[in-house]
Amino acid sequence: MSGRDDLVMAPASPGAWQPPPEREWLAGHVIRPPVLAWQTGTLLSARLIGCDETAARALPGVATVLRRGDFLGIAADTAPQALQAAHALRARWQAPPKAAASGLPLARRIVAEHGDAAQAMADAAGRSAQDYPWPLAGLQAAGCSAMAEWRDGALRVWLPSRRPGALRAELAALLGIGEDRITLICWQAPGHDEDPLYAHHAAADAALLAHSAGRVVRVRVEAHELGATQAVVNTHIESAWTRDGEIAAYAVNTAVDARGSAAVMHAPPLALWLTRTTAPVTEIEPQASAGGDTRDDAILPPYRFDSLSVTQADLPGQPRVESTPAQAARAHVFAHESHLDEVAAASAQDPVALRLRHLDDTRGAGLVRRVAAQANWQPRGERPQAQQNVRRGRGFAYASTIEAGLADGGQPVHSWSAWVAEVEVDATTGEVSVTGVTLGHDSDAGEQGGVDAVALQQEAARAAQQLTVDGSRSDSWPAANLPAVHDASLPALATAQLPEVRVGGALRPASATLGTSAAVTLPAAPAVANAIFDATGVRLREPPFSGERIRLALAAQANPESTPKRGAARKRNWLLAGATAAAGLFVTAMPWRAPIAPVAPPGAGFYSAATIERGRLVAAAGDCAVCHTAPNGARNAGGLALDTPFGTIYSTNITPDVETGIGNWSYAAFERAMRQGIHRDGRHLYPAFPYTAFAKTSDGDLQALYAYLMAAEPVRAKAPETALAFPYNLRPLMAGWNLLFHSPKPFEADPARSAQWNRGAYLAEGLGHCSACHSPRNALGAEQGGRRYLGGGEAEGWEAPALGKLSHAPVPWTEQALFSYLRTGYAPHHGAAAGPMAPVIEELALLPEEDVRAIAHYVASFGDAQPDAALASAQARQLEQRSADAARTLGGPAARLYQNACAVCHQSDQGIRQFGIKPSLALNTNLHGDKPDNLIRVLLDGIPTPGTSDLGYMPAFGESLDDRQLTQLVHYLRKRFAPDKPAWDNVDDTLARLRAAPAHRPNHQPNH
Structure with a gap:
């Protein structure tokens, strides 16, 4: 416990601080506005213009109906009764104005400030100003519950959060009572379905309903109810350096920006907005040096600068990122370490030497030197140059953070980490491979236990893969977003080799606050980004580090004198385009196609679990079993009669049976059928099999689907033959149909769309x-x-x-x-x-x-x-x-x-x-x-x-x-x-x- 009467830091089993038994709870239900979105830190929502409170109050079990501003909630004996009353309310809403108007403006707080940054900027020999966006995870699927009790003029709130921030002040403003009458009982979320990011929203709803009912009320909120999609931590850094390379001024401003709609995890409780209650603003005193707010310590650079300014744009109340310290820390470390690398390049300095020049922390500086020595770090001019089309580079990054702690006595833990990442970049495709990592980690948590080197290698590989996989691609599957392992038959999904992980300096356990090895891997993103820059000259300031972005940047870097003249290039491109189109039309219009030789089916275990899982999702999205499963038949064994205006067409067996299914089909035959509508034996397929749509599928998804089907249980089942009447039985005529109506082009994303x-x-x-x-x-x-x-x-x-x-x-x-x-x-x-x-x-x-x-x-x-x-x-x-x-x-x-x-x-x-x-x-x-x-x-x-x-x-x-x-x-x-x-x-x-x-x-x- 904290020793305070107003805030109890309860253990996972709160003991004496447990809420009343479930039989004494009321179920709370809040009716959300039908339009709810966040724009530049303000709420845009529909306005409540009426409801039938009398009808809701008359229903059995209803304890209270609360309407206040645009807040409308119910507490009842059971959740079904609360839901029934919510329907009876028949709330009526008015559409919001197009321009959001809010009385809760953004506030900017000073986190650290010393020296005269403005004067140093003016006198500098060189300056740099850059933005470093860091996307946070999607928020649609999260949710949280909280409980509140109003008794004897005092409020008690139970919520799964260890750092409620300004919640007490906000609840006091919401209920019009003193903060001394509010007790917050906090504990770590016990279940995977409780996301503390939203605890303050649930707590405020529960407090309002408990205050109205005079009872204990439990409320659960879901992220999608709050207009939450995705947020981006955007860090803007400006720096200036002297003629000898000394960084004289360093100014940081960070804020959470919205992409689609703002992250409600940073907003005051939604109830404040809906009741139109002015949110209290908690002022934060300036800090003169690193340390300070251990909850968000990584926002401060770990280096000494003569002039420093660090500010943060917040919504009223303290920002609530306490349940994701690793996300916030990664964003800030990525920004600082990327910018230091940019300054080193612009001022012609070695990145490690520049860091040591401004690093007064003896323990951290020692770790940096040991890791650099272990990696055999050399200045750029002394390293081997690229060979042929493969470009190699190395990048350094360092992190010094305060982890809110699980050390002895619950004290904050100081943690130091350093990385040297080695990459290879294919200059043609932009594909990045992380080939090696040298790292070190030191911590005040103690030396017992150590860190599992194998687990750390896997963690490093996973971090590198997540950075270099473009999650915004249209064919990205959440359950199968890692490359397949040992899957030689699918080159497009081949595994990047796990990087060699070398340990330089101390390697000690990380605090569980940031998760297993999370503190160790904080420098991963900037180290990889800096290595990519070292290899290619391409500076990536936002993850993921996709090959397409690198390829386009490399193309833009190309020497103009080596490119053909504009007119000649245009003429050549037209000729190539015309030749390609003609060849495509010729192939499409061919009435007979050559068969593709059968192959032996792959053995058991040939495909990785990741590839099969991705293929399972592809098959579900494609509804394969819907058409390829007959009534009372085996899954995917075919035989379903499909009625068309031209006659009945029977679906085929797509299990890996060699004689009646596709067990002897090669991937080339499978892909041809999916993209061009051609059977393995060369016959044209009818478009009742929607190859006209499947042609848009990406190579990776088609390969995964093939693996999934081939790994399934073979079923021997002969499907009825399709026998259409003349002239529809003449399959070669489908060549002309394809020429008129089919394009085998893959899907192309619309850059103007989300x-x-x-x-x-x-x-x-x-x-x-x-x-x-x-x-x-x-x-x-x-x-x-x-x-x-x-x-x-x-x-x-x-x-x-x-x-x-x-x-x-x-x-x-x-x-x-x-x-x-x-x-x-x-x-x-x-x-x-x-x-x-x-x-x-x-x-x-x-x-x-x-x-x-x-x-x-x-x-x-x-x-x-x-x-x-x-x-x-x-x-x-x-x-x-x-x-x-x-x-x-x-x-x-x-x-x-x-x-x-x-x-x-x-x-x-x-x-x-x-x-x-x-x-x-x-x-x-x-x-x-x-x-x-x-x-x-x-x-x-x-x-x-x-x-x-x-x-x-x-x-x-x-x-x-x-x-x-x-x-x-x-x-x-x-x-x-x-x-x-x-x-x-x-x-x-x-x-x-x-x-x-x-x-x-x-x-x-x-x-x-």
Whole structure:
């Protein structure tokens, strides 16, 4: 414990400071504004204009309903009761102004200041000013819980955070009480689902509701509720040096900037904004030397400068980065060490000598000398030069940090680290390989235990790989972002060799505050960046250090005199482009293609686990099993009948069985099929196999998919032969079709769009082949693009509705609704997934959440301006009221059929919820469509396996209702739930046709 009455630093098991037992808690629920975003440090949100507090208070279990400004919350005996009351509130919101207005301005605090930096800058012989952005991790999936108790005029708050910063002052301002009446009980987060970054938001919500209810209230917040996406620590450094190379002035300003929306981890509690409470600003005294605020000590350079200025731009209250000290430390160390290397290059000094010139820390200087000696450090002019196209370089970096501590007595721990990184750069591709690392680490934590050299080697390799892998690439998979190991068959995924790790100087254990070996690897990023500069002259000031960035920079460095004249180059480029296009057209139009010889299947264990895992995700995104699994058949063994306007096409066996599957296909044959639609034996494939979309897939993803399929269990299953009628059975005609309608070009990212949009486009246009079903086709079966892209199509006898501006959904789709539908198979304002879409939802469930969000983001971009949640809810209520009015004019046998078969599951006023969520038919897209096909399909076949457990299964009525009853019911549902739409024609004929067609029920389970 801290020894203070107002702040208790509790252990993981708080003991006497445990909150009351769970039976005494109230469940808190806060209704967030439908529009919530952060712009340049201010909140932009919808305004609360009304709600039905009376209806919510009347519900059982509700202890309090609190409305204050734009804050709206409920506390009830149970979480379901709180959620039910939240729905009863029917909150109404007003769209925010386009320009954000806030009474909570950015503040700049002085962290350290001495000397006259301005005068030193003016007198300098040389100056440098640079920005060093450091991206923080994505924040969508995080969340946190907190509890608060109001009793006897005092507030007690339990939260999983060791450094609450300005929270006490903020809670005091929020409740209008003195800080002496607030006790914070803090402990380290016990579970992986508790992210202390958001503890202050949950604590403020819980405090407000506890103060209102006079009880203990528990609240959980999720990052996506707070408008959180990604933040960037941006460090701006200006320096000046004298004629002899002495750094005379060093000025640092750091801030957390937003990319997309600001990081709420640095903002005051959201409740302060919503209640329009002025946030208290905690002033921080200037510090004259390194040390000071141990929570963020790495912001201070570890060197002596005659003039120093370090400032930090904060939102009101102290910035909350305490749960990620390694992230903050890496950002600051990267900036300082990169800038020192830039100064050394600009002033023609050796980087190590420059650091020692300004390093007064005896222990740190000793570590720097030992590591440099162990690495045989030499000035640049004395090192071997590059050979041929491989450029080699070495980079140095140093870190001195204070780790808030787990040393004896809980005191802060001083830690020193130094690295020399060695790299090789391919000047043609820009690819970087870290070939060696010499490092040393010293710490006040003591010498017992040591550091596992093997683990440290792996940590160094991982750090280097993370720096040199471009996570913004469209084909980057979170679960498989490391190169494959020992996978000789896949050159594009071949492993970079683990760097040789040499230890120079002391090597002692790092504090657990920064994580295993985290303090040791703090210099990794600048050391690698400095080595790349040493090798190539390319200065990378932001990770990741992608080969493409280096390649482009090297091209820009090329000697202008060695390049062809502009006119000649342009003429040559046109000739090359024309020749390439002609060759491509010739190959595409060839009616016969040579077979590719069969190969022996690879043995067990040939592919790495990382490659197979990446391939599993690629297969899930491509819905391979959806089409290649027959009803009651083995996964991917083929045989599913695909109805097309040209006849029935049967999917093939894609398991690695040699005789009936693809076990004897080489990767070259597999890639040709995926990109060009050519079978291994040279036959043209029909575009029911969407190679027109799969061609956009990256090489790495195709190679991983091949490995995944080849590593699966082979299944001997002969699929039925596809035998279309003349002339569609003439496969060579597909060569002309390809010439007209197919481009084998891979996906190209749009530089004007965000990384999320491009990731969504890559998945939706390529692997996910959304347009294969959701775009109309011309008379020759080719997808129509342009304005008709995603304008609606057909799939296996089902209507695939339009997804963009042509959508006939009664309530416009929003990005959040699309995400909910794709992730769970249900969107409240639209309905549940059925037919061929249901197994697609099962496959999407295997993907990381951020991938599904990216697809939703991309698809939403094709719609009109999206309504906010309040407007969408108002539209939904209007539609439901209209259907209720129509019901009073309808009756007869069809109405009785509806009451007996449908009402209990689809009407909120009919009995209790027995079978899960009650989807509103007034909002169902199918009932508002131009054709009754999907409605009839659902009535005939039901929904036996809903996408989420919250949805009850829908029984099939094909056997229990005859054609006359089903026709009556279809007409009744149309009249009642879409009264503004005309009656459907030819319902009888459609019903007869669909009864005769096979149902889509692939029997496969996701491969979790």
